[in-house]
Amino acid sequence: MEKVVIIGAGCAGLTAAVYTARAGLQPLVVTGPQPGGLLTTTTTVENYPGFPDGIGGYELMERMQKQAERFGARIRLGTVESADLSARPFALVVDGERIETEAVIVASGASHRRLGLESEAKLENKGVSYCATCDGALPVFRNKPLVVVGGGDSACEEALYLTRFASAVHLVHRRDQLRASKIMAERVLSNPKIVPVWNCVVTEILDVAQGRVTGVRLRNVKTGAESVLECAGVFIAIGHVPNTGVFRSQLEMDDAGYIITRNGVRTNVPGVFAAGDCVDKVYRQAVTAAGMGCAAAIEAERYLTGMGK
Numbered sequence: 676m677e678k679v680v681i682i683g684a685g686c687a688g689l690t691a692a693v694y695t696a697r698a699g700l701q702p703l704v705v706t707g708p709q710p711g712g713l714l715t716t717t718t719t720v721e722n723y724p725g726f727p728d729g730i731g732g733y734e735l736m737e738r739m740q741k742q743a744e745r746f747g748a749r750i751r752l753g754t755v756e757s758a759d760l761s762a763r764p765f766a767l768v769v770d771g772e773r774i775e776t777e778a779v780i781v782a783s784g785a786s787h788r789r790l791g792l793e794s795e796a797k798l799e800n801k802g803v804s805y806c807a808t809c810d811g812a813l814p815v816f817r818n819k820p821l822v823v824v825g826g827g828d829s830a831c832e833e834a835l836y837l838t839r840f841a842s843a844v845h846l847v848h849r850r851d852q853l854r855a856s857k858i859m860a861e862r863v864l865s866n867p868k869i870v871p872v873w874n875c876v877v878t879e880i881l882d883v884a885q886g887r888v889t890g891v892r893l894r895n896v897k898t899g900a901e902s903v904l905e906c907a908g909v910f911i912a913i914g915h916v917p918n919t920g921v922f923r924s925q926l927e928m929d930d931a932g933y934i935i936t937r938n939g940v941r942t943n944v945p946g947v948f949a950a951g952d953c954v955d956k957v958y959r960q961a962v963t964a965a966g967m968g969c970a971a972a973i974e975a976e977r978y979l980t981g982m983g984k
């Protein structure tokens with residue numbers, strides 16, 4: 676019987692592990708398919724406090740894991756395939772094995788919705804990004820034309836943010852008007868640096884042979900016409916998919932699948948806490964995920980103390 680199982684080993688999960696381990700709860704951290712979480716897919720993280728020269732995403736997560744292990748956290752490679760949160764102890768199935776636990780911290784993150792292009796996958800981190808706040812300030816994008824794909828609030832925010840660095844931001848949208856809120860759409864359309872590219876989809880990101888982004892190939896969905904738009908970076912903002920499918924119908928979620936929390940990090944099931952990008956569709960940053968992981972750990976500890984565990 677575990678006291679607390681942490682589902683996910685990204686910033687939220689590993690921070691929760693540091694705190695619960697220091698509290699003597701010997702947490703079991705189930706890593707899922709991506710040990711270290713999303714940050715392991717990026718190069719330099721420049722906005723995590725405490726690293727004035729930046730730190731590699733992989734190294735930062737390796738350090739967080741070591742810090743948690745130092746206090747007694749156990750890391751288990753495996754994926755939670757199903758969960759029964761209807762009775763106590765809670766039961767999780769990890770790669771076919773049943774694990775019982777008094778408390779659960781869900782920190783399973785969210786995946787970016789991708790265009791699904793082969794060139795997109797090959798150029799990820801080589802000019803293709805899913806996070807302007809994270810990558811927009813990198814030297815490779817400075818004073819260069821950039822492309823943002825999408826037409827919702829996120830795409831508009833990304834485009835506006837990128838105007839600080841880019842020479843121009845081309846906002847490629849498959850419709851002839853933005854889906855974003857009125858105020859956001861107005862801001863974007865009145866910004867002289869943002870050039871909307873209507874009725875177009877990206878069919879290829881160039882140039883895989885060079886190993887960096889030099890442009891995008893576009894197809895006009897109305898006329899079928901093809902064109903190439905030169906740019907140094909492509910920011911894809913077509914939404915996120917929270918990794919919460921295994922908790923559907925047990926944890927309260929919004930329509931998009933984000934876990935709804937109350938009083939911070941508590942879910943609708945007492946003893947189950949949620950933290951990081953599986954909850955947060957607004958900030959989606961390493962430091963906010965870590966902060967929520969800390970809060971979830973403190974709440975879990977209080978819950979277990981209250982139960983006399």
Ligand SMILES: Cc1cc2nc3c(=O)[nH]c(=O)nc-3n(C[C@H](O)[C@H](O)[C@H](O)COP(=O)(O)OP(=O)(O)OC[C@H]3O[C@@H](n4cnc5c(N)ncnc54)[C@H](O)[C@@H]3O)c2cc1C
Pocket residue numbers: 682683684685686687688705706707708709710711712713714716717719720721722723753754755756782783784785804805806808809810918921950951952953959960961962964
């Ligand atoms: C390319 C890129 C660059 C970024 N750069 C920055 C940056 O510079 N600064 C910044 O602050 N933020 C950055 N971010 C955002 C940051 O990575 C996320 O906000 C942060 O990782 C969220 O942490 P998390 O722990 O909530 O989720 P994640 O890091 O996504 O971790 C989720 C964890 O849950 C696990 N998991 C999923 N499903 C299951 C399951 N069924 N069972 C068990 N485990 C499961 C995964 O394997 C993973 O370990 C970047 C993101 C990307 C993609």
